[in-house]
Amino acid sequence: MLNIGRLNEGIVLDHIEAGKAMTIYRLLGLGDLDCGVAIIKNAHSNKMGKKDIIKIEGGMDLVDLDALGYIDCNITVDIIRDGVVSEKKDLTLPEKLTNVIKCSNPRCITSIEPQLDHIFHLTNKDKHIYRCRYCEEKA
Amino acid sequence: MKHLLSPLDFSVEETEKLLDLAHEIRITPEKYAHCCDGKKIATLFYEPSTRTRLSFEAAMMNMGGNCLGFSEASSSSATKGETVADTIRVVSHYADICAIRHPKEGAPKVAADFSGIPVVNAGDGGHQHPTQTLADLMTIRELRGSLDNFTIGICGDLKFGRTVHSLINALVRYPNVRFILISPRELRITGYVRDDILTDNGIEFEEVEKLEDMIDQLDILYMTRVQKERFFSEDEYLRMKDYYILDNEKLSHAKEDMYILHPLPRVNEIAVEVDSDPRAKYFEQVQNAVFVRQAVILTLLESAKTAASL
Numbered sequence: 001m002l003n004i005g006r007l008n009e010g011i012v013l014d015h016i017e018a019g020k021a022m023t024i025y026r027l028l029g030l031g032d033l034d035c036g037v038a039i040i041k042n043a044h045s046n047k048m049g050k051k052d053i054i055k056i057e058g059g060m061d062l063v064d065l066d067a068l069g070y071i072d073c074n075i076t077v078d079i080i081r082d083g084v085v086s087e088k089k090d091l092t093l094p095e096k097l098t099n100v101i102k103c104s105n106p107r108c109i110t111s112i113e114p115q116l117d118h119i120f121h122l123t124n125k126d127k128h129i130y131r132c133r134y135c136e137e138k139a
Numbered sequence: 140m141k142h143l144l145s146p147l148d149f150s151v152e153e154t155e156k157l158l159d160l161a162h163e164i165r166i167t168p169e170k171y172a173h174c175c176d177g178k179k180i181a182t183l184f185y186e187p188s189t190r191t192r193l194s195f196e197a198a199m200m201n202m203g204g205n206c207l208g209f210s211e212a213s214s215s216s217a218t219k220g221e222t223v224a225d226t227i228r229v230v231s232h233y234a235d236i237c238a239i240r241h242p243k244e245g246a247p248k249v250a251a252d253f254s255g256i257p258v259v260n261a262g263d264g265g266h267q268h269p270t271q272t273l274a275d276l277m278t279i280r281e282l283r284g285s286l287d288n289f290t291i292g293i294c295g296d297l298k299f300g301r302t303v304h305s306l307i308n309a310l311v312r313y314p315n316v317r318f319i320l321i322s323p324r325e326l327r328i329t330g331y332v333r334d335d336i337l338t339d340n341g342i343e344f345e346e347v348e349k350l351e352d353m354i355d356q357l358d359i360l361y362m363t364r365v366q367k368e369r370f371f372s373e374d375e376y377l378r379m380k381d382y383y384i385l386d387n388e389k390l391s392h393a394k395e396d397m398y399i400l401h402p403l404p405r406v407n408e409i410a411v412e413v414d415s416d417p418r419a420k421y422f423e424q425v426q427n428a429v430f431v432r433q434a435v436i437l438t439l440l441e442s443a444k445t446a447a448s449l
Contacts, residue, residue, distance in 0.1 A: 107264040109243040113222050116249065123335055134245020135266055136331045 007080045010035075011063055013054040014076040018042055021052035024071055027100065030054070033062060066094035070101075070130070095122050097130060097139075105137035141442035142251040142258040143435055146269045146309035153438075154309070158277050161427070161434040168201065171433065175204035180436065181234035182208035183226065183250075184261070185217060185241045190403060190425060191261050191271070195238045198432035207234060224253040231255035236439055238270075239263075257439035265299035265329070265366075270435055271402050272305040274428035278420060279359060281427070282398050287313045294321040294350055294383055295363035295408060297328040302402040303363055304332050311342050318344035319353045323382050325375075326365070350383055354393045360385070362401045362408050386410040393418070400424055 016024060021039045024030075030037050036057040045051040056062055060079060068075060069091040077089035097120040103110045110116050110132070119133040130139040142148065149157060164171050180199040184192050187210070196206040209215045216226060223241070227250040230237055237254070239247050240261040247260035262268040280286050291310065297303050297320055307328075310316045318337065320328050327346060328337075337344050347353055354360065365380045384407060385399070401409060401421040413419050 105244065107242070107244050107266075109223065109241070109245040109249055109263075112243055113224075113249070115222065115224075123331075124339065129334070131331060131335070132245070134248050135264070136244075136335075138330055 006083060007055055007057060008083050009059075010055060010057045010080050011060060012076075012078040012080060012085075013056075013063075013068070014051070014078060015045070015048060016052035016054065016075050017072060018048070018050035018052055020072065021054055024054060024068070024075075027067055027071060028064060030056065033058070035062070060089075064100070065089060065091060066097060067100040069094050070097055093122055093125060093128060096120070101130075101139050103132040103135065103137055103139075105132065105135050108132060108135040108137060110134060140257060140446040141439055142247075142254070142260075143269050143439065144247050144251060144258070144260045145267045146272045146305050148269070151312050154273070154276065157273065157431070157434050157438055158280060160437065161273070161277055161430040162281075164433050165427075165430045171202050171437075173203040174437065175199060175202035175440070178202075178204040178236070178440065179234040180204060180206050180208075181230045181237040182206060182210075182261070183215070183230065183237055183239040183241075184208065184210045185212040185215065185239075185246070186262070187211060188240055188262070190428070191240060191268075192238075194425075194428050195259075195261065195270075195432050195436075198429050198436055201429065201433055202436070204235075204436075208237075223249045226250075227254045227258070236436055236443070257443050259435060259439065262301055264301065265304075266301050267305045267308070268301040268402070269305050269309075270432055271302045271428065272309050273431040273435065274424050275302070275306050275361070275400060275402070276309060277427045277431050278400060278424045279398075281423075282420060283358070286310070286316075288315040289358040290317040290319060290356055291359040291361060292319040292321055292350070292353055292357040293361045293363070294385075296326045296365045297322040297363070298326045299329075299366050300363045303361070304329065306361065307332055308336055311336055311340050316342075318342065319357065320344060320346045321348070321350050321353060321383070322346070323348060326382075350385070351389060351392065354389060354397075357393065357397050360393065360397060360399050362399065362405070364401075364404065364406050364408055380406065383408055384410060385413055387412050387416070390416060390418070 038055040040053040042050045073091040078085045079087040102118045120130040123131045182192050223246050236257045238259040238261040244264035244266035251258040367376050398420045
């Protein structure tokens with residue numbers, strides 16, 4: 001069993017589908033943070049068999065919960081204070097995503113006007129479909 | 140303040156009211172000859188157009204107003220790198236309403252976000268063309284008496300055809316409209332229309348490749364052009380462009396009261412011999428488009444006036 005030091009203050013993203021931790025690391029921009037970030041891959045899970053975990057030192061404002069909900073709303077978010085889990089955050093599919101993903105449609109206005117935010121709206125909750133606010137292309 | 144970016148920006152009731160107004164303008168044009176005296180429309184056309192731009196300008200002039208604008212991106216500040224947002228902020232000080240055509244999808248939405256005047260989408264890439272749809276609806280309503288209970292065949296480029304997307308968007312709100320979507324596999328209806336508009340709303344539709352197989356079932360045949368400007372490859376365009384051609388032989392299998400519509404311009408998808416068939420109604424659509432645009436201008440100017448007084 002691999003041991004990573006206990007967090008005193010920070011966030012634990014648990015029950016990440018095995019293999020998805022690096023995607024989340026990139027989409028949340030965790031590489032840009034100054035604080036400590038630990039990625040645990042393929043940890044044992046009774047529920048999932050294998051899972052990934054990300055531990056982040058610091059405050060809640062470091063993580064965009066909307067982006068995380070879009071990536072996988074089954075991820076568990078634990079807020080650690082004074083070394084113990086003080087709060088658990090539920091993730092939901094966000095209604096709107098701003099600058100989390102980019103529109104891939106080469107005919108979209110966002111492809112030529114770089115100052116525009118890339119905004120997507122949830123158009124089908126059951127099928128998890130997001131569409132670009134401008135051209136309606138699927139994410 | 141109201142904008143017209145998609146046909147859904149007007150409810151069914153508002154659309155009916157607007158079509159009624161367009162009809163009234165058609166039968167009593169003199170009553171509206173001065174209702175836009177002193178008003179200006181800016182036509183911001185970043186992409187070539189004949190009908191749409193002239194039609195907007197004719198609509199404004201029919202009501203005593205004036206027009207300003209540009210007819211291609213190369214004669215605007217877009218060549219200097221000006222954004223749509225900045226252009227519309229500037230134009231808002233010159234005109235009372237604007238119609239924007241842009242090759243990039245969603246550009247009119249950006250304009251509306253930053254505009255101080257009502258914005259009308261005059262066509263954005265392969266996305267939407269709501270005023271053409273209103274002209275289509277007006278023509279269908281005049282020909283059939285209502286906008287419900289009919290089968291429409293939409294034929295040609297359903298992937299990039301913005302008039303098609305707008306028309307389907309608008310027609311799914313009326314009861315018992317059945318869609319037959321006729322296109323080559325490569326130009327089948329775009330995903331958001333098939334999934335979000337047709338499938339999710341439980342609308343009856345069929346996708347087929349041959350016009351001949353279905354023409355006898357149609358009440359309206361809506362032909363479209365394969366649009367060269369939407370293809371990234373010339374070879375792809377050349378392979379697709381002659382896929383459907385409506386001629387008198389094909390038309391002989393259609394109902395006697397089936398009507399043919401086309402947003403124009405046509406290339407070769409409707410043979411010239413069809414023009415003299417009494418079922419060919421595409422030049423009536425052109426005429427209706429001016430009345431509809433007059434009605435849109437009046438409705439949006441009124442909405443801006445109401446918003447300003449609040």
